[in-house]
Amino acid sequence: MTTGSCLCGAVRFTVTGPLRPVIACHCGQCRKSSGHHVAATSAHRDHIAVTGVLKWFQSSDTARRGFCGTCGSNLFWDGPGENLSIFAGSLDGATGLQIAGHIFCADKGDYYELPKDVPQAEGYDPALTTRVVD
Numbered sequence: 657m658t659t660g661s662c663l664c665g666a667v668r669f670t671v672t673g674p675l676r677p678v679i680a681c682h683c684g685q686c687r688k689s690s691g692h693h694v695a696a697t698s699a700h701r702d703h704i705a706v707t708g709v710l711k712w713f714q715s716s717d718t719a720r721r722g723f724c725g726t727c728g729s730n731l732f733w734d735g736p737g738e739n740l741s742i743f744a745g746s747l748d749g750a751t752g753l754q755i756a757g758h759i760f761c762a763d764k765g766d767y768y769e770l771p772k773d774v775p776q777a778e779g780y781d782p783a784l785t786t787r788v789v790d
Contacts, residue, residue: 660747662729666708669731671742673703677756678744679784682764685715690730690743693764697753698739698785757784 658671675697686694710732711725722732733741744753757775758764770776775784 658747658751659749660731660742662708662724662727662731662746664724664727664729666726667706667710667724667729667731668708669704669706669742669746671699671704673699675699675742675751675753676739676785678753680755680758681760682758683760684763686733686760687763687765689715689721693758694730694733695744695755696733696741697744697747697751698741700738701740704740704742757781759784 658675659668660671661668676699678695678697680693680695682693709725710722712720712722712734714720719733719735721730722734723730729746730743731746732743735741744751747753755774757777758770759777759781760779761770761776762778764770775781777784
């Protein structure tokens, strides 16, 4: 089981299933919502239990972002499919996860470089974003 929370602790969650390796998203929306790129894992939505009150922002026609209404911590990205993305920084303690790739690299900021030894996609890449490790 994996646990996580927002900065103030008003929203907490547990994940009882496997987590996908972390994918870094460099799209404009992730950069604007976080102040940098987003590093997120994901799990099957049926394996995630949330306590506390999440606020949701509909960031596009197909996705919304979940955050704490008290402290503003970004916690989830909810789009189509069976998985819910979880911002990796919201997880408690050591996770054993590693960054397995970068998506929307065409939109990345000009103030940082990406490692050459990790897969990169110019835009969305379902092969990276839908993997879950058992």
